[in-house]
Amino acid sequence: MTDLEHARQCLQAAHHVAVMTGAGISAESGIPTFRAAQTGHWARFKPEDLASPQAYWRDPETVWAWYAGRCREVRAAAPNPGHLALAALERRKRKAETDDAETGSFLLATQNVDGLHQRAGSRRLVELHGNLTRARCERCSVRQPLTETEPFTPPHCPACGAKMRPDVVWFGENLPPLALAQAEAAFAPAQVTLVIGTSSVVEPAASLALLTLDNGGTVIEINPEPTPLTPLASFSLPMSASRALPALLEGWQ
Ligand SMILES: [Zn+2]
Incomplete structure (x- = not known):
């Protein structure tokens, strides 16, 4: 056998x-791995500059722009x-x-x-x-799926109004x-x-x-x-x- x-x-x-x-x-x-996806504009970043709590505090727009690209790849895949x-x-x-x-x-x-x-x-x-097609509230942990047309400016929580982050585990997080x-x-x-x-x-x-x-x-x-x-x-x-x-x-x- x-x-x-x-x-x-x-x-x-x-x-x-x-x-x-x-x-x-x-x-x-x-679906490319995190590092394989880091081409073109993104090649100059260290992974922890795109996927860590520190990077997000410093520059949420850049982090969301990176995840917007990942989200498009995921939606195009089956x-x-x-x-x-x-x-x-x-x-x-x-x-x-x-x-x-x-x-x-x-x-x-x-x-x-x-x-x-x-x-x-x-x-x-x-x-x-976690899941990169969802956002999670930094304050109250409410989660919501990202819509197809999301502009990917950091969304705001429908429950408490705080800023939302990608619902993924980042470098340095448990x-x-x-x-x-x-x-x-x-x-x-x-x-x-x-x-x-x-x-x-x-x-x-x-x-x-x-x-x-x-x-x-x-x-x-x-x-x-x-x-x-x-x-x-x-x-x-x-x-x-x-x-x-x-x-x-x-x-x-
Ligand atoms: Zn909230």
């Missing part, structure tokens, strides 16, 4: 599934077969609205900020680094504690965890997968390149997400 066949069997049999995705799956939809396969996996594993031991559980934690998982139909989703706690609660008891398109160097991808392994679960890594997780994973499939994920779901009853 090949690794792919063996991994497919484990995934099909599991009632509790957790998934982590990173930049690799978005790259297949044409979910790929990897995103769609994860939404299909959730529908198969989640037999009820509430997760429990009998009905199974599913959670997708993503490091991506592009919202492509929602657009593909994923619902049990934790965005560890991950949202609630999102991280939700992810840990899903990865620790998972029978199968998928780690997709992430270098597994950036936390918390590595530590979440280790939680699954420590509890006797199976970790399936999907990444064309080897990563620090590769020697530890139960199965490592050196494939793109858009090929591996549909192949893992192939032939299920």
Whole structure:
């Protein structure tokens, strides 16, 4: 039996599934990484000059202009077969609205900020680094989606009138504690965890997968390149997400 066949069997049999995705799956939809997007006018900036609380206090217009460009790229992109396969996996594993031991559980934690998982139909989703198509109030934390026609002058909060910022985690900021706690609660008891398109160097991808392994679960890594997780994973499939994920779901009853 090949690794792919063996991994497919484990995934099909599991009632509790957790998934982590990173930049690799978005790259297949044409979304450049932060650094790859820094071309032309933006090449002269250091990343922390565009994506840190200090940069935003200093010059909110420049930060919003950068995110306006990222937002346009995201809107021009579409979910790929990897995103769609994860939404299909959730529908198969989640037999009820509430997760429990009998009905199974599913959670997708993503490091991506592009919202492509929602657009593909994923619902049990934790965005560890936020979402750049939303704004968040600096004062009261109200969130709202950015409209298509947003001028990208810093928007003002509909509730309290304070300035809003991109709803993303910046350099020097902590991950949202609630999102991280939700992810840990899903990865620790998972029978199968998928780690997709992430270098597994950036936390918390590595530590979440280790939680699954420590509890006797199976970790399936999907990444064309080897990563620090590769020697530890139960199965490592050196494939793109858009090929591996549909192949893992192939032939299920
Ligand atoms: Zn507010």
